[in-house]
Amino acid sequence: MATEEPGVCPRLHGAEFDANPYPAYDWLRKHSPVHRIDLPGGAWAWLVTRYEDALEALGHPKLHKSPAKANVVWQRSGMGLPFDHRPTLARNMLNSDPPDHARQRQAVSALFSAQRMERLRERCRRLTEQALREFSRNGKADLIAELAYPLPVTIICDLLGMPQEDRANYHRWAAVIDSSEVAAIDEVWGVTDSLERYVHGLVAMKREQPADDLVTALVGLQDKKILSADEVTSMVFLLMISGHETTVALIGNGLLTLLRQPKYAELARTDPSTLGAIVEEVLRYAGPVRNATWRFAIEPVTIGGQLVQTGEPVLVSLLSANHDPEVFDSPAEFDPYRRGSHHIAFGHGPHVCVGQSMSRVLGEVAISTVLRYLPDLRLAVPVEELRWWPSAIMRGVYELPVEFTPRTI
Numbered sequence: 001m002a003t004e005e006p007g008v009c010p011r012l013h014g015a016e017f018d019a020n021p022y023p024a025y026d027w028l029r030k031h032s033p034v035h036r037i038d039l040p041g042g043a044w045a046w047l048v049t050r051y052e053d054a055l056e057a058l059g060h061p062k063l064h065k066s067p068a069k070a071n072v073v074w075q076r077s078g079m080g081l082p083f084d085h086r087p088t089l090a091r092n093m094l095n096s097d098p099p100d101h102a103r104q105r106q107a108v109s110a111l112f113s114a115q116r117m118e119r120l121r122e123r124c125r126r127l128t129e130q131a132l133r134e135f136s137r138n139g140k141a142d143l144i145a146e147l148a149y150p151l152p153v154t155i156i157c158d159l160l161g162m163p164q165e166d167r168a169n170y171h172r173w174a175a176v177i178d179s180s181e182v183a184a185i186d187e188v189w190g191v192t193d194s195l196e197r198y199v200h201g202l203v204a205m206k207r208e209q210p211a212d213d214l215v216t217a218l219v220g221l222q223d224k225k226i227l228s229a230d231e232v233t234s235m236v237f238l239l240m241i242s243g244h245e246t247t248v249a250l251i252g253n254g255l256l257t258l259l260r261q262p263k264y265a266e267l268a269r270t271d272p273s274t275l276g277a278i279v280e281e282v283l284r285y286a287g288p289v290r291n292a293t294w295r296f297a298i299e300p301v302t303i304g305g306q307l308v309q310t311g312e313p314v315l316v317s318l319l320s321a322n323h324d325p326e327v328f329d330s331p332a333e334f335d336p337y338r339r340g341s342h343h344i345a346f347g348h349g350p351h352v353c354v355g356q357s358m359s360r361v362l363g364e365v366a367i368s369t370v371l372r373y374l375p376d377l378r379l380a381v382p383v384e385e386l387r388w389w390p391s392a393i394m395r396g397v398y399e400l401p402v403e404f405t406p407r408t409i
């Protein structure tokens with residue numbers, strides 16, 4: 001039998017790849033499942049693309065999260081973010097390893113219980129309706145700027161207990177910190193200074209004036225000596241940035257997917273019992289997070305047959321794993337009724353997302369409310385004209401221009 005020639009590895013960056021990375025991932029899974037990719041500043045990393053290898057890497061005890069474990073090439077390349085070197089922002093779960101990680105995570109996950117997040121449902125619905133009222137008479141909108149973006153910002157500010165007057169600043173800072181443009185790195189440094197000062201001020205304020213919010217709860221954990229002062233400020237900072245652009249992309253990618261799948265848009269609009277399965281399939285089919293965050297080998301390990309030396313960085317492609325045909329039948333098809341293995345859009349293992357219940361609530365409410373109020377919603381531009389973020393971590397569109405019959409809500 002003739003064997004298939006691998007040919008040349010497709011480009012793994014650029015507008016074409018950002019718009020549709022899946023053919024390149026198909027090639028990688030087949031011909032180079034743990035692939036060395038070049039990164040800006042001379043750095044490089046191992047990119048893991050198969051589902052089974054992704055599970056192994058995400059849960060591997062010898063792949064650590066602390067940037068201090070990275071080799072010199074990575075350290076010198078400036079790949080890390082400015083806050084990775086500031087103890088008052090960097091001592092967060094996402095950068096932590098055993099034994100600190102389990103302690104931090106146990107303390108914080110309790111604050112994100114599914115029950116607490118369910119209580120957000122009604123507030124999300126009212127916020128979505130409020131956003132719809134602003135633009136529904138226009139007959140057109142950009143669903144990213146006018147809905148997907150402001151909704152998670154408001155909910156995160158509510159949860160943290162951030163005063164109303166501070167929210168405009170947070171909105172601006174979060175946009176820069178989460179920025180999908182590598183070129184914005186200088187601005188990221190300046191904004192990190194502002195955020196660091198702000199987080200300290202917010203924690204001090206909650207100590208003086210406790211309230212029913214997450215920052216007060218974190219201060220309580222410090223008082224009980226469960227978290228250190230640096231861990232509290234780092235955790236507040238991580239919560240301010242981690243749930244924002246990810247949820248924007250879930251709402252944006254979800255609406256875009258359903259605009260192209262009218263049968264399922266109709267289901268989401270008319271049968272609330274299908275919403276959970278539809279959002280799960282959006283997470284698999286058009287995931288908001290391209291790659292999990294950095295991991296570094298603390299001793300030589302083998303992943304998918306590839307030897308990874310001490311200090312070498314590993315990225316796990318969540319998008320590729322979630323389209324692995326060894327695990328998902330016809331992965332390029334959108335099918336909310338599929339059975340079998342679960343997607344890993346929220347990661348896997350010890351660092352799996354703590355905010356997943358919140359994102360599911362926001363995604364379900366925003367997507368279904370928009371479809372219900374605007375039944376003839378359609379894309380206002382050809383899908384090829386949409387601009388995708390060129391981010392190494394996120395996957396979403398900058399704008400989602402839509403049209404519909406103008407109406408008063």
Ligand code: HEM
Nearest residue numbers: 093094242243246247250292293346347351353354355359
């Ligand atoms: C659709 C929205 C979201 C997606 C797709 C998502 C995805 C992820 C992924 C893939 C990870 C694991 C990263 C890794 O292992 O390298 C993660 C971790 C995390 N996420 Fe999310 N996330 C979302 C929303 C949120 C929200 C709303 C919050 C909180 C406000 C949040 C907070 C966190 C935190 C704190 C971690 C670190 C957990 C740890 O290190 O133990 N995320 N998220």
